[in-house]
Amino acid sequence: MSGRLIAIVGPSGVGKDSVMQRAAARDPRIMLARRVITRPADAGGEDFDGVTVAQFQDRQAAGEFALSWSAHGLFYGVPASVDAQLANGCDVLVNLSRGVLVPARDRFARFSTIYLTASPEVLAARLSERGREDAEQIAQRLDRAQAALPEGITVQQIDNNGALDQAVEAVLAHLYPVTVS
Numbered sequence: 001m002s003g004r005l006i007a008i009v010g011p012s013g014v015g016k017d018s019v020m021q022r023a024a025a026r027d028p029r030i031m032l033a034r035r036v037i038t039r040p041a042d043a044g045g046e047d048f049d050g051v052t053v054a055q056f057q058d059r060q061a062a063g064e065f066a067l068s069w070s071a072h073g074l075f076y077g078v079p080a081s082v083d084a085q086l087a088n089g090c091d092v093l094v095n096l097s098r099g100v101l102v103p104a105r106d107r108f109a110r111f112s113t114i115y116l117t118a119s120p121e122v123l124a125a126r127l128s129e130r131g132r133e134d135a136e137q138i139a140q141r142l143d144r145a146q147a148a149l150p151e152g153i154t155v156q157q158i159d160n161n162g163a164l165d166q167a168v169e170a171v172l173a174h175l176y177p178v179t180v181s
Contacts, residue, residue, distance in 0.1 A: 002110055006114060006175065007096040008095050010115055014117065014118045019116060019160060019167050020095065023093065030092075032093055033093065035078055036078075038051060038076075066079065067107065069097050086108070091175065102152065102153065115157045116157075116160045118160050122161050
């Protein structure tokens with residue numbers, strides 16, 4: 001059976017990449033999609049391939065992305081290599097923007113979405129700690145945190161206000177429920 005593409009979505013600072021990395025480290029059935037982003041490779045945060053806009057556009061034109069979009073002044077791409085991982089039965093977690101959920105759902109036969117949440121205070125503190133945005137950019141990201149998900153997208157909502165391991169446990173329990181016979 002083919003694997004699932006599992007979108008992890010939520011506002012900036014909610015801990016999407018931390019939850020994904022910890023879940024993949026804990027369960028061998030999970031792979032992570034390594035995104036391509038038009039951000040300097042040394043920007044920190046998630047593990048990604050940093051490229052220039054021209055490099056991104058060349059790769060996009062060559063059909064190297066399963067999904068691509070722009071957000072926050074950057075371009076993002078999910079490599080087409082996720083198709084092979086899914087065909088091999090792996091579940092692949094990917095940090096997606098809300099705006100690409102419908103194309104993802106339409107492209108992948110086995111697709112699901114986990115929506116991570118946290119309070120505005122927690123989001124603001126995490127954004128400040130990571131040091132990638134100035135105060136104005138943090139305020140803009142917090143304003144966007146309340147944006148609605150597209151219609152027709154079913155999500156499993158998981159709170160990430162507390163300890164990281166609590167959110168990871170909730171994600172794993174959702175993905176791999178224990179059945180009692």
